[in-house]
Amino acid sequence: MIKNKAPSFILGLFMTCSAQLSVEAASTQKENELKPRNKIQKMTKLNYDFKINASADAVWKIVGDLAACDQWVPGVTSTVLEGNNRTCTTVDGTEIKEVITLLYEEKRLFSYKQLQVPLPITASEGTFQVIEDGHQSRIIWNVKFSLLAPSTSKKLVPMIDGYYKQTLEHLKRSIENNNSVAMKEYVALIKAEGNPITRLPQEDQMKHIQKVGGFIEKMMKEGKMKAAEPLEMEGAVIHGKNGSFTDGPFVETKETIAGYYIITAHDLREAIDIVKADPRFEDATWEMEIRPVMKVEGIN
Numbered sequence: 001m002i003k004n005k006a007p008s009f010i011l012g013l014f015m016t017c018s019a020q021l022s023v024e025a026a027s028t029q030k031e032n033e034l035k036p037r038n039k040i041q042k043m044t045k046l047n048y049d050f051k052i053n054a055s056a057d058a059v060w061k062i063v064g065d066l067a068a069c070d071q072w073v074p075g076v077t078s079t080v081l082e083g084n085n086r087t088c089t090t091v092d093g094t095e096i097k098e099v100i101t102l103l104y105e106e107k108r109l110f111s112y113k114q115l116q117v118p119l120p121i122t123a124s125e126g127t128f129q130v131i132e133d134g135h136q137s138r139i140i141w142n143v144k145f146s147l148l149a150p151s152t153s154k155k156l157v158p159m160i161d162g163y164y165k166q167t168l169e170h171l172k173r174s175i176e177n178n179n180s181v182a183m184k185e186y187v188a189l190i191k192a193e194g195n196p197i198t199r200l201p202q203e204d205q206m207k208h209i210q211k212v213g214g215f216i217e218k219m220m221k222e223g224k225m226k227a228a229e230p231l232e233m234e235g236a237v238i239h240g241k242n243g244s245f246t247d248g249p250f251v252e253t254k255e256t257i258a259g260y261y262i263i264t265a266h267d268l269r270e271a272i273d274i275v276k277a278d279p280r281f282e283d284a285t286w287e288m289e290i291r292p293v294m295k296v297e298g299i300n
Helices: 008-033 056-063 150-177 202-221 268-276
Strands: 043-052 076-082 085-090 095-104 109-116 121-133 136-147 184-192 225-230 236-241 244-249 256-265 287-292
Touching (some): 136 150, 256 268
Antiparallel strands (some): 085 095, 095 109, 109 121, 121 136, 184 287, 225 256
């Protein structure tokens, strides 16, 4: 479950601006009723293509639960789903009534029509889909509606657009920070025969170190790596059995562990792709063993 804390902008949308614009729209609509209508009212369309750093299944698990809008839509405090009819109640007690017109689980898609909203609009409907995009997901959200009074367009459309954008930003932050969809940790053990860097020409050694350092910095900034440490080629070995210990010098073998990365990824495939991008493979022969960190209750 994700916590739903509505930004002040969203609360203002429902509690202040909607009332003012509704009065303005009602006045304009009354005037328009006295005039002959020569053309069909124009539909306003808003389209969003938004990326979230989580798998499509993880995102759909939240947004595909049609009875849980209050868990991710800012300003909504409760949701009731009865058949295809959904009622969302906002923080000030206003009800938004919708009918779900299509639910396609395999494509992670649903469509809806809004029958009652706290804004001066009509014929409001939309389609919401979550699609896989590599190791991320994309939300495709297309909405359209008619304004009761075209004169409110300059105020109302940017407001609604801002609401949808902040809803997506809120969903992104909630999912990416939520433990239920948190990425897994992997340890990549960096192995080599001796120290391959010393076998590079002198002028290339510093370039190699700078490239690897740049890669690590980039992965850290993107949240794909939590730690990266080289290891000295010396140390100690401890053997223990039945409470007795012996220790001795570290004996360098043909293959040694030169360092390690702690990687965060959605799955092993993504962890492998992250490691493959390491520029150390461009200049020398290295081997990396990637292992998922086992989570054991009471230990980590």
